Amino acid sequence: MSWYTKAIEEKKPQKKTLWIKCRGCGAHIWASEWKQNLSVCPECNYHCSMTAQERINLLFDKDSFHELFENISPVDSLNFNDLKGSYKDKIEANKKKSGILESVVTGHGKIKGFSVVTAIMDFRFLGGSLGSGTGEKILQAANFAYDYGLPYIIFSASGGARMQEGVLSLMQMAKTCAGVARLNKKNIPFISVLLNPTTGGVTASYAMMGDLNISEPGAVIGFAGRRVIEQTIGEKLPDDFQTAEYLLEHGFIDAIVQRKEMRDYLANVLSYYNR
Amino acid sequence: MVIVNGVKVSEKEKRQRLTQEKKSRNISAWDVVKISRHPKRPIFQDYLERIFTNFVELHGDRAFGDDRAIIGGFAQIGNQKVMVIGHNKGKNTTEQIERNFGMAKPEGYRKALRLMKLAQRFNLPVITVIDTPGAFPGLEAEERGQAESIARNITEMANIEVPIISLVIGEGGSGGALGIGVGDRILMLSNAIYSVISPEGCASILWRDAKFAPDAAKALNITAEALYKLDIIDEIIEEPTEGAHADYQQIAANVKRSLLRNLRNLSNISVYELLEQRFEKYAAMGKFAVD
Numbered sequence: 216m217s218w219y220t221k222a223i224e225e226k227k228p229q230k231k232t233l234w235i236k237c238r239g240c241g242a243h244i245w246a247s248e249w250k251q252n253l254s255v256c257p258e259c260n261y262h263c264s265m266t267a268q269e270r271i272n273l274l275f276d277k278d279s280f281h282e283l284f285e286n287i288s289p290v291d292s293l294n295f296n297d298l299k300g301s302y303k304d305k306i307e308a309n310k311k312k313s314g315i316l317e318s319v320v321t322g323h324g325k326i327k328g329f330s331v332v333t334a335i336m337d338f339r340f341l342g343g344s345l346g347s348g349t350g351e352k353i354l355q356a357a358n359f360a361y362d363y364g365l366p367y368i369i370f371s372a373s374g375g376a377r378m379q380e381g382v383l384s385l386m387q388m389a390k391t392c393a394g395v396a397r398l399n400k401k402n403i404p405f406i407s408v409l410l411n412p413t414t415g416g417v418t419a420s421y422a423m424m425g426d427l428n429i430s431e432p433g434a435v436i437g438f439a440g441r442r443v444i445e446q447t448i449g450e451k452l453p454d455d456f457q458t459a460e461y462l463l464e465h466g467f468i469d470a471i472v473q474r475k476e477m478r479d480y481l482a483n484v485l486s487y488y489n490r
Numbered sequence: 491m492v493i494v495n496g497v498k499v500s501e502k503e504k505r506q507r508l509t510q511e512k513k514s515r516n517i518s519a520w521d522v523v524k525i526s527r528h529p530k531r532p533i534f535q536d537y538l539e540r541i542f543t544n545f546v547e548l549h550g551d552r553a554f555g556d557d558r559a560i561i562g563g564f565a566q567i568g569n570q571k572v573m574v575i576g577h578n579k580g581k582n583t584t585e586q587i588e589r590n591f592g593m594a595k596p597e598g599y600r601k602a603l604r605l606m607k608l609a610q611r612f613n614l615p616v617i618t619v620i621d622t623p624g625a626f627p628g629l630e631a632e633e634r635g636q637a638e639s640i641a642r643n644i645t646e647m648a649n650i651e652v653p654i655i656s657l658v659i660g661e662g663g664s665g666g667a668l669g670i671g672v673g674d675r676i677l678m679l680s681n682a683i684y685s686v687i688s689p690e691g692c693a694s695i696l697w698r699d700a701k702f703a704p705d706a707a708k709a710l711n712i713t714a715e716a717l718y719k720l721d722i723i724d725e726i727i728e729e730p731t732e733g734a735h736a737d738y739q740q741i742a743a744n745v746k747r748s749l750l751r752n753l754r755n756l757s758n759i760s761v762y763e764l765l766e767q768r769f770e771k772y773a774a775m776g777k778f779a780v781d
């Protein structure tokens with residue numbers, strides 16, 4: 216989306232590295248300890264990004280997750296080429312790098328026995344950007360929740376709409392929100408979990424539309440990019456600007472939940488769904 | 491079946507027509523960007539004066555303030571009473587500053603939604619007029635929920651129980667445009683643009699330099715012609731050869747004719763059908779592969 220300048224790239228630790236350097240405080244942490252602590256820094260509580268699969272493993276009951284719409288992938292319908300090459304090549308490279316076909320994994324499963332439909336964005340795939348395939352999967356999953364009357368949980372981690380698909384990407388904001396609007400009509404709960412980072416067109420569509428909006432500590436959540444705003448207003452922004460804590464203070468999210476407590480938190484909230 | 495300038499055409503005819511138009515126009519995407527931002531280009535208030543009568547402007551979002559970047563109210567077009575809402579850039583520096591160059595803040599989007607719900611209460615069709623570089627990227631806009639206000643509009647527009655026609659007259663800047671742009675019909679002037687990101691913004695990210703904006707403009711497919719081919723918009727409204735600024739009366743007449751025809755076409759659809767069709771329209775948007 217306009218003004219969002221550069222997706223924050225977080226390098227995932229390589230399998231063989233012994234030490235992880237925390238992006239939050241710079242501390243060196245044993246890789247085994249880092250993993251044990253769910254990719255959260257034991258020193259400063261920095262919540263590093265997770266893959267969709269890691270999040271499924273963390274949150275869903277063992278063997279309960281069934282993937283849906285997994286055969287959907289992006290196409291380079293505009294023949295988009297920039298300085299670095301073609302979108303087509305980028306798609307292939309990202310598929311290879313991440314082992315998934317789009318920036319979101321969709322499916323249904325159980326959280327402590329509660330059945331839900333879910334869409335989990337994966338920041339490794341083109342910065343979690345919202346492309347046509349992403350939008351299709353998120354809508355189809357919403358329709359699945361609608362048809363079966365199941366709560367819908369979307370985990371967002373995205374730099375925003377995918378530029379390489381032009382207005383087709385922009386329209387995914389309307390497409391995904393149309394799915395959310397149908398859930399609203401049928402009183403089906405939609406929980407939005409905004410993870411680091413959730414910005415641009417994703418924040419300005421389904422991610423902000425949760426009946427509950429929740430987040431993890433320190434997650435960056437915003438519409439316009441920080442640098443663009445600084446250029447517009449000509450001054451430095453406060454450090455906590457566009458963090459989960461800032462959004463909580465301004466009334467846009469319901470709660471900030473520690474990663475290790477997320478499963479219990481979601482199950483507890485789902486236990487109140489009385490339909 | 492699609493409609494080009496009021497004429498129903500088949501897919502094949504549509505392609506032929508576009509090829510012909512392309513030959514006759516021979517104008518780059520960047521040229522179109524420049525025309526869409528031409529300082530003399532007619533803005534919303536020019537169309538308000540020429541097309542609509544009895545405009546009753548309504549103010550405020552009932553929560554924070556009255557954003558001057560988006561204005562709206564009751565109005566009449568021909569014999570048809572409507573709710574009209576649009577970005578208004580301003581005609582001179584004073585107006586442009588007052589109206590923040592058409593860059594709306596959350597209170598602007600919330601006012602727009604309030605007026606759409608009012609239209610539903612009064613059973614009036616809604617016409618939204620899009621002309622913005624984008625939603626305002628500022629501290630107070632973020633603080634008051636720029637993203638939430640746009641997200642809510644996009645979501646709630648899916649269920650507004652009266653016809654919505656969205657007309658892009660100049661710049662369709664990303665989420666800032668879509669925030670009032672979820673319509674049953676999307677119409678675009680032939681030199682208007684509609685984009686996921688400004689060409690300059692895209693160039694500075696993907697080309698690492700804003701000076702490649704003309705390349706980005708081409709790659710992004712932001713012209714009415716390109717978007718018509720991609721099945722994003724429903725109709726192109728022809729401008730005079732040099733652009734809409736060359737003849738205000740002519741472009742106003744073309745826009746009026748198109749709006750009246752589209753209002754007529756949407757008038758006999760039941761609420762149920764209207765909302766189903768709107769859902770299907772947006773559900774069908776996008777191109778992806780199924781392996």
Ligand SMILES: [Zn+2]
Pocket residue numbers: 237238239240241242256257258259260261
């Ligand atoms: Zn740390």
